[in-house]
Amino acid sequence: MDIQLAFIETLQQTINAGEFIKISFGDYKGEDATLRNVYVKPALIKRVLMLSFTYRYQTRDITKNFNTDEGIAHMHKLLAENRFRAATLFTSNANVRCQYGKRGRWLISREKPTAAKVPSLTHDIAKERKLQHGSKRYLQELRLTDEQGKVYKNAQDKWKQINHYIEILSNMLQNLPATATLQVVDMGAGKGYLTFALYDYLKNILKRDVTVTGVEYRKDLVDFCNQVAKRADFNDLSFVEGSIESYEPTHALNVLIALHACDTATDDAIAKGIKNDADLIVVAPCCHKQIRREMEKSKSKNELDFMLKHGIFLERQAEMLTDGLRALIMEYYGYQTKVFQFVSDAHTPKNVLVVGVKKGVDAARKAEIKATIETSKSYFGIAYHQLERLLELG
Structure with missing residues (x-):
């Protein structure tokens, strides 16, 4: 039997038996002088067994994933065309080496295994969650987990989203001043997913004395969230009915959060935070209409006309300009700002x-x-930015 084919058949058998750990290809004799090695390992991607190829070049690595049939065929090709003249297969039972010898013949040799355990096939390393689900009453009430604390299948994305927000905020929350009681306001709380998680994280993970208030204009959601807070014994968490614009804090603020407040409601939230001397302001803006209307109204001429004549680019520029000016205005009032992009969840x-x-x-x-x-x-022909008007800046 062809030695290379026999080696590939051994490879296929170890994959089928779940014994495959990895394989390395070396002694490259092909045309690309920068290619050094190819390494292949199994990976479970979207619950499908795949073969992950890493091509090691002199200055970069390239990774490609193949299904098992395609991957095995590709590895056979790497050997059959004599581009790689050595391959070592690592399994839980043995290390098998296939090598092109000095006499012009392919040889197979076996050694004792260097790794007896097949590693986890999970492609993405599971992240440590800031929040532990467990049997927490509020998670059950919000229909995220069952009574045993297991996250419902249809709530997996929401659970990841909540943890992602807490992960983003965690360092900033840990560095808040050591005041007696933290005052936190979540503007536009909705059904309270993040509000409850914030309270849980601050109170039970960071062990801080905290009062959290969720502001929401829909009365049915306010009533629902207050009932959940009561049943969960979250005594320092409450929800009030009202808009971001109308809400007036009764205490000095430490943290103000407003996620996805539409258009100038984000400016209302930032202004509330600045006026109440909040230590931390976090907003996720959306619907940047006010600045776009100003730009369209003035039709100011500048070097970007060639681009801004297209509606999609005008919209994107309006978004960047709106949030860029928001950051500048916050800096004017003594805030160190950061603007970054994040993904809430996979969908x-x-x-x-x-x-x-x-x-x-x-x-x-x-x-x-x-x-x-x-x-x-002046450059973009803007008469005003809503945030500067709210703060009476100029």
Whole structure:
């Protein structure tokens, strides 16, 4: 039998038996002088067994995934065309080496296994969750878990989304001032998924004394969330009916959060945070209509006309300009800002998160920021930004 084919058949048998650990190809004699090795390992991708190929080049690595039949055929080709003259198959029972010898013949040799255990086939390493589901009453009430604490199949994405938000916020929350009681407000709380998770994380994981208030204009959701908080014995969590614009905090704020507040409602939230001297402001804006209307109304001429004549680019520019000016205005009032992109879960689009941490600012920097704001407005023909109007800036 052809030695290379016999080696490939051994490979296929170990894969079928669940004994395959990895295989490496070396002694490359092909045309690409930068290719060094190829490594192959099994991977479970979307619950399907795949073979993951890593091509090691001089300055980069390239990874490709094949189903098992395609992968085996490709490995046979790597040997059959004599591009690689050595291959070592690592299994739980033996290491099998196929090599092109000095006498011009292919040889197979066997050695004792160097790894007796097949590694986990999970393609993505499971992340440590900031929140543990378990048998928590609020998770059951929100229909995320059953009574045994197991996350429902149709709630997996929402559970990942909640944990992703907490993961993003965790470092900032841990660095909050050591005040007696943290005051947290979640503007536009909706059904309260994040609000409950925030309270749980701050109270039970970080062990902070905290009062959390969820603001929501839909009375039925307010009533529902207050009932859940009561049944879960979350005594310092409450929900109030009202809009972001109308809500007035009764205490100085430490944290203000507003996720997906539409258009200028995001500006209302930021303004509330600044006016109440919040230590941390976190917003995920959407529906950037106000600045786009200003740009369309003025039709200001600038070097970007060739691009902004297209509606889709105008929309994207309006989004960037809106959030860029929001960050600048927050910096004017002494916040260190960060704007970054995140994905809530596998089924939602990318979002922008604007984060401000209270740090302070000197007069010279404020003057510089103010000049930048005015220059940007003039360049794009903007009469005003809603946030500066709310804060009476200029």
